Amino acid sequence: MYDIRSRFGPPTDWTVPPNRHAAGLTDNTLSWLRRVGLAGAGDGTIRRIRNYDPGGCVGRACPLTADREFLQAASDFMAWASSLDEMFDESRESLDRAQRLELAARMATFPEWSPPANAMERPHADAWPDVGARLLDLGRYAGAAWAERLVTVIRETFEVVLSSTPDGDVWATLEDYERLRPLEAGLLVYVPLVEIAEHICLPERVAADPRHRDLLEATGLIGGLVNDAASLAREDTGTPKFNAILIHRHHRHTSLEDSFEAIGRWNDATIGRFRQASRSLADDYGPPVPRYISGLQRLLAGMAQWHFESRRYNAGTRVS
Numbered sequence: 001m002y003d004i005r006s007r008f009g010p011p012t013d014w015t016v017p018p019n020r021h022a023a024g025l026t027d028n029t030l031s032w033l034r035r036v037g038l039a040g041a042g043d044g045t046i047r048r049i050r051n052y053d054p055g056g057c058v059g060r061a062c063p064l065t066a067d068r069e070f071l072q073a074a075s076d077f078m079a080w081a082s083s084l085d086e087m088f089d090e091s092r093e094s095l096d097r098a099q100r101l102e103l104a105a106r107m108a109t110f111p112e113w114s115p116p117a118n119a120m121e122r123p124h125a126d127a128w129p130d131v132g133a134r135l136l137d138l139g140r141y142a143g144a145a146w147a148e149r150l151v152t153v154i155r156e157t158f159e160v161v162l163s164s165t166p167d168g169d170v171w172a173t174l175e176d177y178e179r180l181r182p183l184e185a186g187l188l189v190y191v192p193l194v195e196i197a198e199h200i201c202l203p204e205r206v207a208a209d210p211r212h213r214d215l216l217e218a219t220g221l222i223g224g225l226v227n228d229a230a231s232l233a234r235e236d237t238g239t240p241k242f243n244a245i246l247i248h249r250h251h252r253h254t255s256l257e258d259s260f261e262a263i264g265r266w267n268d269a270t271i272g273r274f275r276q277a278s279r280s281l282a283d284d285y286g287p288p289v290p291r292y293i294s295g296l297q298r299l300l301a302g303m304a305q306w307h308f309e310s311r312r313y314n315a316g317t318r319v320s
Helices: 004-008 025-036 045-052 054-061 068-094 097-107 122-138 144-164 174-184 187-198 210-235 244-252 256-285 289-309
Strands: none
Touching: 004 210, 004 256, 004 289, 025 045, 025 054, 025 068, 025 122, 045 054, 045 068, 054 068, 054 289, 068 097, 068 122, 068 144, 068 187, 097 144, 122 144, 122 187, 144 174, 144 187, 174 210, 174 244, 187 210, 187 289, 210 244, 210 256, 210 289, 244 256, 256 289
């Protein structure tokens, strides 16, 4: 038995109670999905999104803001991104490598998405102008640079997920994983929302600092490692998975217990890397960097808690 919560849980100084203003967000999001055509009859989308509980996820990830308009837009955005992720997963079965690269090339034009080529893509392309406009309006105080950060991280995540991760019948290396997982995990698409939740604007000189890139890479990697631990029970099928614990076991020929502990130590070291980059940036730049970093900490802690509680993973606290 492996205790996921104690080995991969967030530092206690990062954790706060969930947002009390998040009640009802998921129900509203399900109505939005129907309205924009992302909840087709019989496709299981409503069930999957209800289990995903984007409103609960937002309540965990952005626990301090009372801005209900932001919370609803963030919940809708998380549902849109989750549905898109499901589409990417399904494309591994329905599209060959060349077709997936064509899809990646089309999505490299995001947000224009020039043009969606099939019925699988079109509902997501059609839904983006609605939720995207709301997010961009909420972030207008932060200027064009913030909007570009949001669009860029979504576009870069598409590219990695569709064109860079190994095919399903090939085991990745841990080096592949460390290079790709920070973006592939998908957590970084939510980082721009931290600025809105905290009502700050990250100065461009901070955003462009290499230490900020290191901070974001650590953020994405922590998110990916926690996801791997929460997904372990359902992904340990004997076939290649982009899961650090299973990759470690495959290449190092260890027991699952030893690999679980080894990746737990990697997660600890990555948290240390996050703290080091945070201190360096905060010391050199001052406000609003400390508040931004606190927002990232709450995002990571909230996402971890959501993983442990969500019916999407049914991870509970232990796997055997």
